[in-house]
Amino acid sequence: MQDTLYFNSKAKTKHTFDAIVVGSGVSGGWAAKELTEKGLNVLMIERGPKYEHVKDYKTVSNDPWDSKYGTETTQQQKEDYPVIHRGWAANQVVMDAWTNEKDSPYTEIKPFTWWRSYRMGGRSLLWGRQSYRLSEMDFEANAKEGVGIDWPIRYADIAPWYDHVEKFVGISGSKEGLSQLPDGQFQPPFPLNIVEKEIAKKIKGHYNSNRHLFVGRVANITQDLPGRGKCQYRARCWEGCPYGGYFSTQSSTLPAAMATGKLTIVTDAIVKEVIYDKESKKAKGVEVLDTVDNMTYEFYSNVVFLCASTLNSTWILMNSATDVYADGLGSSSGELGHNVMDHHYNLGASGTIEGFDDYYTYGRRPTGFYIPRFANIGSDKRDYLRGFGYQGAASRQGWQRDVAELAIGTDLKEFLTEPGNWTIGATGFGEVLPHHDNKIMLDKRYYDASGNVVTDATKGKQKTDKWGLPILAADAELRENELKMRKDIVNDLKEMWEAAGVKDVKTRDTGHALGHGIHEMGTARMGRDPKTSVLNAYNQVWDAPNVFVTDGSGMVSSGCQNPSLTYMALTARAANYAVEQLKKQNL
Amino acid sequence: MDRRQVLRNISLITGAAFVGGEMFLQTGCKPANNAITGVTSVSPKDFDLLNEIGEAIIPTTNTPGAKAANVAQFMSDLVNDCYSEKDRKIFIEGLADIQSSFQSKNKKSFAEATREEKIAFLMEKDNEAKEVNKANQEKAKEERTTHYFTMLKQLTILGYFNSEIGATQTLRYVAVPGRYEGDVPYKKGDRAWAT
Numbered sequence: 064m065q066d067t068l069y070f071n072s073k074a075k076t077k078h079t080f081d082a083i084v085v086g087s088g089v090s091g092g093w094a095a096k097e098l099t100e101k102g103l104n105v106l107m108i109e110r111g112p113k114y115e116h117v118k119d120y121k122t123v124s125n126d127p128w129d130s131k132y133g134t135e136t137t138q139q140q141k142e143d144y145p146v147i148h149r150g151w152a153a154n155q156v157v158m159d160a161w162t163n164e165k166d167s168p169y170t171e172i173k174p175f176t177w178w179r180s181y182r183m184g185g186r187s188l189l190w191g192r193q194s195y196r197l198s199e200m201d202f203e204a205n206a207k208e209g210v211g212i213d214w215p216i217r218y219a220d221i222a223p224w225y226d227h228v229e230k231f232v233g234i235s236g237s238k239e240g241l242s243q244l245p246d247g248q249f250q251p252p253f254p255l256n257i258v259e260k261e262i263a264k265k266i267k268g269h270y271n272s273n274r275h276l277f278v279g280r281v282a283n284i285t286q287d288l289p290g291r292g293k294c295q296y297r298a299r300c301w302e303g304c305p306y307g308g309y310f311s312t313q314s315s316t317l318p319a320a321m322a323t324g325k326l327t328i329v330t331d332a333i334v335k336e337v338i339y340d341k342e343s344k345k346a347k348g349v350e351v352l353d354t355v356d357n358m359t360y361e362f363y364s365n366v367v368f369l370c371a372s373t374l375n376s377t378w379i380l381m382n383s384a385t386d387v388y389a390d391g392l393g394s395s396s397g398e399l400g401h402n403v404m405d406h407h408y409n410l411g412a413s414g415t416i417e418g419f420d421d422y423y424t425y426g427r428r429p430t431g432f433y434i435p436r437f438a439n440i441g442s443d444k445r446d447y448l449r450g451f452g453y454q455g456a457a458s459r460q461g462w463q464r465d466v467a468e469l470a471i472g473t474d475l476k477e478f479l480t481e482p483g484n485w486t487i488g489a490t491g492f493g494e495v496l497p498h499h500d501n502k503i504m505l506d507k508r509y510y511d512a513s514g515n516v517v518t519d520a521t522k523g524k525q526k527t528d529k530w531g532l533p534i535l536a537a538d539a540e541l542r543e544n545e546l547k548m549r550k551d552i553v554n555d556l557k558e559m560w561e562a563a564g565v566k567d568v569k570t571r572d573t574g575h576a577l578g579h580g581i582h583e584m585g586t587a588r589m590g591r592d593p594k595t596s597v598l599n600a601y602n603q604v605w606d607a608p609n610v611f612v613t614d615g616s617g618m619v620s621s622g623c624q625n626p627s628l629t630y631m632a633l634t635a636r637a638a639n640y641a642v643e644q645l646k647k648q649n650l
Numbered sequence: 651m652d653r654r655q656v657l658r659n660i661s662l663i664t665g666a667a668f669v670g671g672e673m674f675l676q677t678g679c680k681p682a683n684n685a686i687t688g689v690t691s692v693s694p695k696d697f698d699l700l701n702e703i704g705e706a707i708i709p710t711t712n713t714p715g716a717k718a719a720n721v722a723q724f725m726s727d728l729v730n731d732c733y734s735e736k737d738r739k740i741f742i743e744g745l746a747d748i749q750s751s752f753q754s755k756n757k758k759s760f761a762e763a764t765r766e767e768k769i770a771f772l773m774e775k776d777n778e779a780k781e782v783n784k785a786n787q788e789k790a791k792e793e794r795t796t797h798y799f800t801m802l803k804q805l806t807i808l809g810y811f812n813s814e815i816g817a818t819q820t821l822r823y824v825a826v827p828g829r830y831e832g833d834v835p836y837k838k839g840d841r842a843w844a845t
Contacts, residue, residue: 126825127823132727132728132731133808133812138731139731254832255832295826296828296829297825297826423840425830426824426831427845459842461843461844466807471769472709473709475707476708476709477711479811482836
């Protein structure tokens with residue numbers, strides 16, 4: 064494992080910490096910040112390499128002409144990253160961010176698109192930054208409808224923690240007073256453009272103020288925060304921001320944790336398992352595999368926070384305490400690995416808008432608009448449960464627009480030198496219900512040389528990753544509720560656009576494999592009863608209360624709101640609780 | 651990750667899916683083995699031809715054209731490294747076709763022709779490509795074909811407007827805008843933003 068700049072060189076000799084945080088993304092960064100600020104000595108373990116704020120943002124000062132292939136990827140990259148190439152994130156400027164899929168394979172029993180970034184900061188560097196609260200309606204829905212199990216918390220339990228994280232993260236947004244999408248601690252919002260304002264007004268009028276379009280709430284700051292400069296409207300966030308204009312581990316939680324002098328970081332180290340002590344029924348620490356020297360090390364602590372990302376935290380649990388629980392720590396409920404969710408998208412509608420040819424825009428706004436959920440709210444009843452929101456933008460077409468009709472030469476050049484029509488488009492994000500049979504598991508099957516599943520070890524061997532570790536298999540799919548909802552997502556948007564005067568509306572639905580929404584969640588759900596859940600109301604593993612899982616794994620339902628803000632709030636809440644319990648010597 | 655970037659990138663330019671970019675989007679299929687067997691690649695000796703074709707597509711007007719932006723380099727990089735073997739073959743055979751069919755039609759080589767002759771000839775190729783793209787709309791995805799001129803047109807437009815000349819002289823480019831305004835007055839003739 065590499066010593067990073069932050070690395071306390073005593074780590075290899077001094078193997079004992081107050082807390083260990085596994086993972087350095089959105090959740091891991093928050094766990095490290097909160098625990099160190101409350102006085103704990105913390106070891107953060109990242110499986111990928113170090114990646115330093117600004118210094119390692121290699122493309123950040125490039126102009127478009129500095130990229131040899133523009134945004135296109137090479138044939139070699141297409142071979143190395145086939146999953147990433149299913150979606151829109153296969154872009155030359157960020158290809159180095161994605162996990163090498165040959166080194167870290169997984170099995171798709173049914174299509175499952177898993178977007179991974181194994182390096183310091185994880186997906187906090189790449190994320191879409193849309194930040195929305197879940198509402199009381201979301202926390203109550205499972206119990207009211209008899210779906211899955213009840214959340215062990217309500218909105219009031221998490222609301223102060225939303226406040227807490229929003230102030231630090233810097234969420235820009237407008238207060239809208241909607242019960243299904245609670246307002247928060249916002250910095251001033253980014254503006255809608257002239258067309259979006261007009262469309263918002265028309266939608267509001269047409270739907271009797273029951274549907275809303277406002278600027279997306281986003282973790283890009285419009286006012287400076289300590290150590291961070293406000294957004295400069297380059298809209299190249301995912302390359303890393305030299306100003307710290309958006310929330311990432313590197314820009315935000317890591318500097319705060321470092322400032323305490325209580326954080327030690329180890330990179331290039333995969334946590335293989337939580338070390339479980341049968342006597343005390345608690346974790347003693349973690350065992351890690353050094354990906355540089357292939358040696359195994361142990362680190363010890365009073366508490367362990369698993370923030371390794373939804374599927375990977377569960378993978379760690381599945382590999383832990385297997386001498387006591389055959390299917391891993393937390394499996395006594397029979398729910399570990401089950402109830403995987405996502406938000407389903409890859410569908411929407413777009414069209415053109417007339418009458419604004421005298422207007423254009425300046426600058427590149429790092430967000431678009433949001434249309435919050437309206438289905439199954441109030442009198443708007445549907446023949447399926449839950450609902451969906453939309454994200455989109457209006458803009459004038461640029462030089463990449465379709466010029467199929469134009470010939471070559473001066474006319475073509477002059478045509479593309481001017482902006483095109485105003486267009487508007489949006490993508491739906493639909494809630495996915497928890498379903499026991501949507502699951503992940505360790506792939507324990509045997510494969511022959513041509514990749515066919517065979518019966519036993521005499522005929523083939525199990526798949527492993529580059530380091531010989533077991534791999535996950537995903538067996539999950541959209542079901543009836545989501546498929547019914549998808550029809551409405553498309554039709555409702557078309558209807559709204561047409562009601563707002565959008566012309567030439569075109570719809571699309573290209574299908575959705577779970578995972579593609581990059582909002583994978585569930586697999587170690589919270590709950591009120593150890594018989595039906597993996598974690599309790601404070602994200603503690605029922606079977607090892609000093610192990611907290613605070614990434615998306617604990618989600619009990621998915622809502623349709625982008626989930627990262629909720630992971631942050633749950634993490635801060637759990638960290639606060641862990642420190643309280645340590646003080647009371649309960650852990 | 652900005653999902654809206656996708657919307658910008660997918661409807662590229664020529665009434666056809668962007669060659670090289672769409673291969674795995676829907677199917678997630680395994681890429682063809684990229685061992686280059688029997689297919690040559692674009693080489694610097696093709697650059698004059700590529701820049702001439704590019705210049706016919708995006709000519710010099712009151713700002714420099716594709717040749718000044720050396721789109722040949724970009725075309726070559728993309729075709730050699732980003733295209734599938736099948737698409738690269740179509741592209742390279744297309745370059746040969748341009749030269750041979752020009753020769754048999756005009757009784758001189760493409761390189762010796764006047765710019766007007768080149769443009770007139772390439773206009774025909776553009777029309778051929780449009781017919782193919784139009785016919786593709788009626789066909790199942792796997793039965794669609796790509797005309798090499800669609801590739802040339804896409805690569806020229808992409809290479810030119812991504813170039814420093816295209817982005818800063820023909821279009822407008824501001825690296826660090828510093829603010830957003832959603833209602834800037836616009837009058838016909840004002841240049842578009844490069845990004």
